[in-house]
Amino acid sequence: MKMYLGIDVGSVSTNAAVIDESGSVLSSSYVRTRGEPIKAVQKGLKEISERLGLSLDVIGVGATGSARHLTGILVGADVVKNEITAHAVAASHFIPSVKTVFEIGGQDSKIIFLRNGIVADFGMNSVCAAGTGSFLDQQAGRLGIPIEEFGDYALRSETSVRIAGRCTVFAETDMIHKQQLGHPLENIIAGLCDAMVRNYLNNLVRGKQIEEPIVFQGGVAANIGIKAAFEKELNKKVYVPQYYNVMGAIGAALLAKEEIAVSNAKTNFKGFEITNFNYRTSSFECKDCANICEVVDVSAEGESIAKWGDRCGKFSGGEGGLLSDAFQQKCEQERCSSVDGS
Numbered sequence: 068m069k070m071y072l073g074i075d076v077g078s079v080s081t082n083a084a085v086i087d088e089s090g091s092v093l094s095s096s097y098v099r100t101r102g103e104p105i106k107a108v109q110k111g112l113k114e115i116s117e118r119l120g121l122s123l124d125v126i127g128v129g130a131t132g133s134a135r136h137l138t139g140i141l142v143g144a145d146v147v148k149n150e151i152t153a154h155a156v157a158a159s160h161f162i163p164s165v166k167t168v169f170e171i172g173g174q175d176s177k178i179i180f181l182r183n184g185i186v187a188d189f190g191m192n193s194v195c196a197a198g199t200g201s202f203l204d205q206q207a208g209r210l211g212i213p214i215e216e217f218g219d220y221a222l223r224s225e226t227s228v229r230i231a232g233r234c235t236v237f238a239e240t241d242m243i244h245k246q247q248l249g250h251p252l253e254n255i256i257a258g259l260c261d262a263m264v265r266n267y268l269n270n271l272v273r274g275k276q277i278e279e280p281i282v283f284q285g286g287v288a289a290n291i292g293i294k295a296a297f298e299k300e301l302n303k304k305v306y307v308p309q310y311y312n313v314m315g316a317i318g319a320a321l322l323a324k325e326e327i328a329v330s331n332a333k334t335n336f337k338g339f340e341i342t343n344f345n346y347r348t349s350s351f352e353c354k355d356c357a358n359i360c361e362v363v364d365v366s367a368e369g370e371s372i373a374k375w376g377d378r379c380g381k382f383s384g385g386e387g388g389l390l391s392d393a394f395q396q397k398c399e400q401e402r403c404s405s406v407d408g409s
């Protein structure tokens with residue numbers, strides 16, 4: 068069976084998904100990045116290969132997310148695209164008429180406006196933590212409630228306590244104050260969900276038209292309290308797709324499928340054997356001109372395989388990092404020996 072692999076590497080999570088020719092999801096993985104994107108990619112691919120078998124016939128690979136260029140080099144991606152495109156493509160795949168996508172992850176949030184299946188506009192917020200999942204995680208920890216139960220608490224509330232959601236400091240101070248006044252926890256959590264939704268809409272929508280269908284994806288979409296708060300605030304139905312937390316990876320896989328269909332090229336995928344390689348990253352400052360670029364160097368098995376971060380292309384060869392011939396050869400050898408079983 069021919070398959071396509073998509074990988075979405077963000078600062079909080081690293082997600083991978085494998086789809087078939089019809090775009091159905093065969094397997095997916097969700098791994099915490101924990102500041103080590105290479106290890107997270109290796110762990111995610113290992114999980115998938117163990118589930119589906121090493122001899123998977125992957126004929127296209129896509130990479131997205133904040134570490135998409137690094138990931139593209141590591142795995143040999145056929146297409147590398149930004150998160151907005153990947154999330155929009157995945158949302159359109161499951162709900163073709165989608166007009167608005169809410170995406171809230173651990174450390175940033177996005178809104179995407181689609182018209183006739185094409186991205187017409189978008190907004191991103193990576194500055195204000197009050198509108199992201201990490202703030203919810205932090206508050207759940209402070210209140211001693213598992214994050215998975217946070218939404219249930221909100222739905223059990225009789226009324227919502229008004230919480231200042233403009234920034235994390237005000238929100239936390241306000242929540243503590245409301246706790247001291249004796250408000251039930253359920254009502255405070257419902258108030259926090261409302262505040263987070265207000266913060267998201269104020270920061271990202273900025274007077275633009277939110278049209279239905281609306282798809283809500285990203286890790287925070289698991290929180291039914293936030294979904295309910297969106298529906299209450301907008302008086303519109305909000306859909307959470309089945310694979311809400313790996314939609315970026317699914318989008319990357321769909322983009323790889325499109326790319327291969329157009330180019331008819333053989334995939335650059337290095338194979339699942341890369342999960343066994345020892346990678347190392349280091350960086351250095353180039354002081355050869357006033358730009359003083361911080362150049363990142365990735366090595367595998369002791370050999371430098373790619374460099375980027377240089378504005379002039381002095382180290383990367385002008386293409387944001389090229390694989391060395393020797394490493395390319397090693398990948399191919401490993402792949403052959405593993406497939407042959409020799």
Ligand code: SF4
Pocket residue numbers: 353354355356357358359360377378379380381382
């Ligand atoms: S990498 Fe190029 S642009 Fe950057 S500091 Fe060195 S010479 Fe200048």
